[in-house]
Amino acid sequence: MNRMIYAIALALSLLAGSVQAEASCQQLAFSVNDYGKEGPTRDAKRLLDEYIKSWTAERGIKNYQVGKKTVTCELYLDVGFFDEHTCKAAATFCWK
Numbered sequence: 001m002n003r004m005i006y007a008i009a010l011a012l013s014l015l016a017g018s019v020q021a022e023a024s025c026q027q028l029a030f031s032v033n034d035y036g037k038e039g040p041t042r043d044a045k046r047l048l049d050e051y052i053k054s055w056t057a058e059r060g061i062k063n064y065q066v067g068k069k070t071v072t073c074e075l076y077l078d079v080g081f082f083d084e085h086t087c088k089a090a091a092t093f094c095w096k
Contacts, residue, residue: 023094023095023096024094024095024096025092025093025094025095026092026093026094027090027091027092027093028048028051028052028055028090028091028093029048029088029089029090029091030044030047030048030051030088030089031044031086031087031088031089032044032047032086032087032088033076033084033085033086033087034084034085034087035082035083035084036082036083036084036085037073037083037085037087040073040085040086040087041071041073041085041087041089043087044071044087044088044089045069045071045089047089048069048089048090048091049066052064052066052091052093055093056095061095063095063096064093064094064095064096065093065094065095066091066092066093067091067092067093067094068091069089069090069091070089070090070091071087071088071089071090072087072088072090073085073086073087073088074086074087
């Protein structure tokens with residue numbers, strides 16, 4: 001019986017070790033509200049990159065990968081001769 005408990009404990013510890021060796025991933029995003037659509041799209045991507053750099057630096061993460069960025073924009077204000085959009089850039093971010 002003790003051997004069975006030892007074997008189960010060993011298997012669980014090995015499983016836990018293999019999970020820790022895998023990369024952790026998280027979805028990160030940044031939103032910008034501004035006039036037009038091109039400006040907030042560009043700014044949201046740029047500010048997402050800056051946010052990822054500061055996020056990794058705060059946590060001491062040096063080895064990471066950023067997936068493809070997606071940008072979604074919604075019309076926030078339409079006054080007729082100008083419009084304002086809220087654009088959100090998002091990407092999956094993985095590190096070891």
